Amino acid sequence: MTPSKYKILITGAAGFMGSHLVDDLLDMGHEVYGVDDLSGGYMDNVNPKSYFTVLDLRDREKTEEYIKKVKPEIVFHLAADATEGRSQFTPINCTQRNYMAYLNLLVPCVSTGFKKMILTSSMSVYGSQNPPFEERMERCPDDVYGVSKAAMEKTTEILSEVHGFKYVIIRPHNVYGPRQNMADPYRNVIAIFINCLLNNKNFYIYGDGNQKRAFSYIDDFTPYIIRAAFIKEAEGEIFNIGPTKEYSINELVRVVLKSFFPNGNIPKNLKPKFLPIRPKEVINAWCTVSKAERSLGYKTTIGLEEGVKKMIEWARKKGAQKFMYLDDLEIKNDKTPLTWKKKLI
Numbered sequence: 221m222t223p224s225k226y227k228i229l230i231t232g233a234a235g236f237m238g239s240h241l242v243d244d245l246l247d248m249g250h251e252v253y254g255v256d257d258l259s260g261g262y263m264d265n266v267n268p269k270s271y272f273t274v275l276d277l278r279d280r281e282k283t284e285e286y287i288k289k290v291k292p293e294i295v296f297h298l299a300a301d302a303t304e305g306r307s308q309f310t311p312i313n314c315t316q317r318n319y320m321a322y323l324n325l326l327v328p329c330v331s332t333g334f335k336k337m338i339l340t341s342s343m344s345v346y347g348s349q350n351p352p353f354e355e356r357m358e359r360c361p362d363d364v365y366g367v368s369k370a371a372m373e374k375t376t377e378i379l380s381e382v383h384g385f386k387y388v389i390i391r392p393h394n395v396y397g398p399r400q401n402m403a404d405p406y407r408n409v410i411a412i413f414i415n416c417l418l419n420n421k422n423f424y425i426y427g428d429g430n431q432k433r434a435f436s437y438i439d440d441f442t443p444y445i446i447r448a449a450f451i452k453e454a455e456g457e458i459f460n461i462g463p464t465k466e467y468s469i470n471e472l473v474r475v476v477l478k479s480f481f482p483n484g485n486i487p488k489n490l491k492p493k494f495l496p497i498r499p500k501e502v503i504n505a506w507c508t509v510s511k512a513e514r515s516l517g518y519k520t521t522i523g524l525e526e527g528v529k530k531m532i533e534w535a536r537k538k539g540a541q542k543f544m545y546l547d548d549l550e551i552k553n554d555k556t557p558l559t560w561k562k563k564l565i
């Protein structure tokens with residue numbers, strides 16, 4: 221498949237990563253369609269040059285109707301409930317928005333004879349195996365979100381084998397940057413830290429802060445998911461995408477505070493506080509990226525300090541956001557993290 225002009229559908233098109241993808245695919249001259257139910261994304265993110273429809277992929281009939289009408293050739297699936305830590309407290313919502321919504325999309329795509337699915341999965345499928353994670357390691361998720369992503373991956377492989385469509389699976393990690401939802405108190409650690417500071421509130425660290433992650437600036441993600449979609453070599457493959465340099469949460473905190481207060485004067489009330497680790501939180505999670513380097517020409521170009529600075533610049537322009545909590549969690553008990561139960565941020 222060469223990058224000529226295709227009819228492309230992006231789900232989650234009003235979201236953070238989906239909206240950047242829409243912009244780049246439009247710049248390449250494709251006919252771009254987007255859907256999103258706006259549960260976690262914003263109309264402000266939607267590129268007016270794309271054909272955008274508000275659609276909840278949990279609605280099987282409407283999704284089927286839409287796919288039969290648009291008949292996309294290539295689909296990038298990014299719509300999701302991406303609240304990994306919360307998924308132990310909202311397992312039904314997570315499964316419906318991830319696994320079930322994906323089936324509602326994939327089945328009519330197969331029936332209308334689409335060409336290729338680019339599935340955005342997650343590093344959560346590796347669970348608590350020893351990092352760095354390699355694509356050939358087995359799927360053994362440790363949380364409900366990871367289970368839904370692993371099921372989506374496996375179902376894609378099975379249905380592709382039976383029905384003959386092409387696919388690529390992408391496993392990004394901790395992507396951050398402009399347009400990320402800062403109002404969500406359940407996910408996006410960098411966005412939460414920055415939004416707390418904009419709100420003149422301290423933020424909270426679950427555990428001792430020594431858990432390690434790698435963080436990808438959005439500009440080091442979008443080009444590679446696009447490249448993966450258009451090269452033959454990537455078909456039927458899984459790719460980790462993201463930098464290999466890992467940081468502890470405590471190190472991340474230092475980077476965020478240094479960028480937010482470049483003169484080093486951090487107000488006392490904004491010093492972060494520690495809380496018990498969340499249930500099922502994987503301690504160390506980062507991956508190797510050599511497969512993407514070889515096949516997709518992946519290169520990390522924006523380090524954490526530079527990326528956080530850019531994100532803070534954008535966030536200051538956007539201004540402080542009010543954190544938006546769910547009306548109720550599906551399971552609320554003594555295991556529920558305090559920041560959610562008491563709405564601490």
Ligand SMILES: NC(=O)c1ccc[n+]([C@@H]2O[C@H](COP(=O)([O-])OP(=O)(O)OC[C@H]3O[C@@H](n4cnc5c(N)ncnc54)[C@H](O)[C@@H]3O)[C@@H](O)[C@H]2O)c1
Nearest residue numbers: 232235236237256257258259260261276277299300394395
């Ligand atoms: N950001 C990260 O760090 C990261 C890391 C690994 C994987 N991912 C995956 O990448 C994808 C994009 O993540 P993001 O960070 O841009 O999140 P996001 O929340 O900004 O985007 C997801 C979009 O999906 C939409 N959506 C949710 N449920 C829907 C439904 N039922 N029907 C239609 N639209 C629906 C939301 O409104 C939102 O706009 C997700 O699949 C996520 O699991 C993200």
